[in-house]
Amino acid sequence: MKAFTVHKGLVAPMDRANVDTDMIIPKQFLKSIKRSGFGPNLFDELRYLDEGAPGQDCTNRPLNPDFPLNWSRYQGASVLLCRENFGCGSSREHAPWALDDYGFRAVIAPSFADIFFTNCFKNGLLPIVLEENIVDKLFEEAEENEGYELSVDLSRQVVVTPSGEELSFSVDEFSKHCLLEGLDEIGLTLNEVDSIRAYEAAREKDTPWLFGAIK
Amino acid sequence: MAGKTLYDKLWDAHLVKQRDDGSSLIYIDRHILHEVTSPQAFEGLRMADRKPWRLDVNVATPDHNISTDTAERAAGVDGIPDEVSRIQVKTLDDNCDYFGIREFGMNEMGQGIVHVMGPELGASLPGMTVVCGDSHTATHGAFACLAHGIGTSEVEHVLATQCLVAKKMKNMLINVEGQLGNGVTPKDVVLAIIGEIGTAGGTGYAIEFAGQVFRDMSIEGRMTVCNMAIEAGARVGMVAADDKTIEYFKGRQFAPTGEVWDQAVAYWETLQSDADAMFDAVVELSGGDIAPQVTWGTSPEMVAPVTGLIPCAENEQDPAKKQGIERALTYMGLEGGTPIVEIPVDRVFIGSCTNSRIEDMRAAAEVAKGRKVSESIKQVLVVPGSQMVKAQAEAEGLDKIFIEAGMDWREPGCSMCLAMNADKLGAGEHCASTSNRNFEGRQGGGGRTHLVSPAMAAAAAIAGHITDVRSFD
Numbered sequence A: 001m002k003a004f005t006v007h008k009g010l011v012a013p014m015d016r017a018n019v020d021t022d023m024i025i026p027k028q029f030l031k032s033i034k035r036s037g038f039g040p041n042l043f044d045e046l047r048y049l050d051e052g053a054p055g056q057d058c059t060n061r062p063l064n065p066d067f068p069l070n071w072s073r074y075q076g077a078s079v080l081l082c083r084e085n086f087g088c089g090s091s092r093e094h095a096p097w098a099l100d101d102y103g104f105r106a107v108i109a110p111s112f113a114d115i116f117f118t119n120c121f122k123n124g125l126l127p128i129v130l131e132e133n134i135v136d137k138l139f140e141e142a143e144e145n146e147g148y149e150l151s152v153d154l155s156r157q158v159v160v161t162p163s164g165e166e167l168s169f170s171v172d173e174f175s176k177h178c179l180l181e182g183l184d185e186i187g188l189t190l191n192e193v194d195s196i197r198a199y200e201a202a203r204e205k206d207t208p209w210l211f212g213a214i215k
Numbered sequence B: 001m002a003g004k005t006l007y008d009k010l011w012d013a014h015l016v017k018q019r020d021d022g023s024s025l026i027y028i029d030r031h032i033l034h035e036v037t038s039p040q041a042f043e044g045l046r047m048a049d050r051k052p053w054r055l056d057v058n059v060a061t062p063d064h065n066i067s068t069d070t071a072e073r074a075a076g077v078d079g080i081p082d083e084v085s086r087i088q089v090k091t092l093d094d095n096c097d098y099f100g101i102r103e104f105g106m107n108e109m110g111q112g113i114v115h116v117m118g119p120e121l122g123a124s125l126p127g128m129t130v131v132c133g134d135s136h137t138a139t140h141g142a143f144a145c146l147a148h149g150i151g152t153s154e155v156e157h158v159l160a161t162q163c164l165v166a167k168k169m170k171n172m173l174i175n176v177e178g179q180l181g182n183g184v185t186p187k188d189v190v191l192a193i194i195g196e197i198g199t200a201g202g203t204g205y206a207i208e209f210a211g212q213v214f215r216d217m218s219i220e221g222r223m224t225v226c227n228m229a230i231e232a233g234a235r236v237g238m239v240a241a242d243d244k245t246i247e248y249f250k251g252r253q254f255a256p257t258g259e260v261w262d263q264a265v266a267y268w269e270t271l272q273s274d275a276d277a278m279f280d281a282v283v284e285l286s287g288g289d290i291a292p293q294v295t296w297g298t299s300p301e302m303v304a305p306v307t308g309l310i311p312c313a314e315n316e317q318d319p320a321k322k323q324g325i326e327r328a329l330t331y332m333g334l335e336g337g338t339p340i341v342e343i344p345v346d347r348v349f350i351g352s353c354t355n356s357r358i359e360d361m362r363a364a365a366e367v368a369k370g371r372k373v374s375e376s377i378k379q380v381l382v383v384p385g386s387q388m389v390k391a392q393a394e395a396e397g398l399d400k401i402f403i404e405a406g407m408d409w410r411e412p413g414c415s416m417c418l419a420m421n422a423d424k425l426g427a428g429e430h431c432a433s434t435s436n437r438n439f440e441g442r443q444g445g446g447g448r449t450h451l452v453s454p455a456m457a458a459a460a461a462i463a464g465h466i467t468d469v470r471s472f473d
Ligand code: SF4
Pocket: B063, B064, B113, B114, B115, B134, B136, B352, B353, B354, B413, B414, B417, B418, B435, B436
């Protein structure tokens, strides 16, 4: 996994509550058996005026002029500023894959849907929860100031604004450690082989119907 | 010390290790796979040269993007017209072959939507931890499982280690006492709950549904409710085990038999919250107050009783909510203040992991029987959730009732729930749908979804618009 330590980048606002995973990456793109290449279809239905199809070259598709990510001032953005309950809906990891492939490294919102939140960490994308009034203020600042950048420091757990203000956020120890080091979580779990085997042996004795039923 | 909730018990029973950093390793008893969220996980295994930890916990089936058209289905996997979908279904077949995972192939008895086939095969059983790369996995909580959706990285993690790194959620109790009125179904109960607590109301919680309404409800009905826990923001929804739960699993393909059955039953009987268990949040609803529900907007919380009106944005004080209502009504092509029963309907979809079990088919058939689909309706798709539901429905003659009424009787799969195959809405079309999400474009670009129960969907098909099924005799 890609490590995340400190990242400074241009902020793009997505001023809409309850952005669901169908919006982030519509279902027709879920047919892919790959992990990459979803960036051009991020927010496909909001971003383009025509209907997107998998495998299509997106460079000449008609862009929706009302969608902020299409505005020149937000080109190259890598921090996405969002409203509450971002990422609700399905468990599709294609959503963080698409955000990552597009170039986002961090997503800031007052709240996230649980599965999406977990999925982000597995892909080196940092979801940051800040209080609603702070997010409101960041929206104002980002919209008022062209070229508005935020810096995210994971080890200190702070978002730093251009004026130097530090906004702290919480992140659980395990996810933070994995993200900072870019660790392979499966490898970490496999270090616990003995615990897993011991659990399994006890379980097979107590609940034998959970073993060998499916062949 | 306070007693334990059902969730606490299931969590404790599956805890492999509590780590110093606060994260936990929990053991996974059952893993269900489908074509959409597994290919990258299998690829990950191959790349790292890893093998599945255990084979006898995994069961796979294609459901999301297979055709529901009988002729196309008969042509087998090679006959899937869309090349990208065909590759994905083939990839699942190949991966299951390669790794030795039990798969119920596209046209095999046992195949179906993951959350329909799992319980009916007894592949998921009470007291298990059940995961699947699909957010509606909470369905299996209906019979006291700790079941939740996972992302593809976690699919790979479970395949490789039989464990997940998890953090314990908080406990929420949703208590619905009293009795449901005639024509009010489990779908209406869960939509009413979502209307009450909102789509983020359950975020961070494991929800237990309790009270007289759930004790009276069938296991299939409980599945409909738990299925939509995720639409209330909760990864986990569950109902305690009771006699109905145990009865439901008797004789199922992968359920235990003989002495082991008795041993399992003795354990299953303990799967309830203790009387003195503490919940972090409690929500109370009265079953008698719930009317058939209809969503009018683009989020499941935008729901109203069929007897009500579409809300007016101007009456909303909160500016963000107001903007949300305005945006939703523009997308839906509807006006605030309109009676719900005046919502037009172009297509009807009866299916999905929420409402495609045999009881749902029966409820829809009861309304359709002896009636005809309104001429203004373009299409009514009735899509059973599994091969077994299909066979049972046909044995009961339900398929004939649907066909005589002018509806399409299809092959099992997710179909128009997410429109990954040819079953889609056209832009601007309204659909009375028994599925679980009414997001923009969910059932086809520009499509407008109204979530309802199977009986309400069938009634809409007959009337040609949303109508109160209770006015049908
Ligand atoms: S029926 Fe719909 S919600 Fe259920 S698993 Fe299929 S796509 Fe997902």
